[in-house]
Amino acid sequence: MTTFHRSTLTEYTNWLRLWLEAGNQPTHYYDRPFAGNMFITAERNFTTGGECGANAVSIIIPKGVQHTAGRLGHNQLYFMDGPSQQGHVIPVYNDPAFLELSEAMPAFVEAEQAKQKSWEKEAEYRRRLAASEMRNSDVGRWTARTSR
Numbered sequence: 001m002t003t004f005h006r007s008t009l010t011e012y013t014n015w016l017r018l019w020l021e022a023g024n025q026p027t028h029y030y031d032r033p034f035a036g037n038m039f040i041t042a043e044r045n046f047t048t049g050g051e052c053g054a055n056a057v058s059i060i061i062p063k064g065v066q067h068t069a070g071r072l073g074h075n076q077l078y079f080m081d082g083p084s085q086q087g088h089v090i091p092v093y094n095d096p097a098f099l100e101l102s103e104a105m106p107a108f109v110e111a112e113q114a115k116q117k118s119w120e121k122e123a124e125y126r127r128r129l130a131a132s133e134m135r136n137s138d139v140g141r142w143t144a145r146t147s148r
Helices: 010-022 103-135 138-146
Strands: 004-006 028-030 039-042 056-062 065-069 078-080 084-086 091-094
Touching: 010 056, 028 084, 065 138, 084 103, 103 138
Parallel strands: 028 091, 039 056, 056 078
Antiparallel strands: 004 039, 078 084
């Protein structure tokens, strides 16, 4: 008997709909589709082992299924009871299904996209500044000369 299966878009949007209806908000917007993200759905009671980084997963937990033991690590738990969540990330992806979840969702996505554009602009400015400073420093000139 398996413990998990890869979550479907419908399973996650059902949880997120309940989350939004309870007056909560998402925390992150990702400009990529839900498919391929590491969401799994628990099929029976399970444990975690403090998984971090690339080993961490987001777990949808149906009613009647329990996380019985273990450190959370970077794993995210999405309980259909409540709904409730352990962890800190409530993501929205660019699939059209997410925009249909609530009237406020398009504004949330637009605001998150604006933040991303601002961050990208700031990162590019800092990259150019660092490159300029490096070209004008003794260490920068030495590493440029010796790395060829």
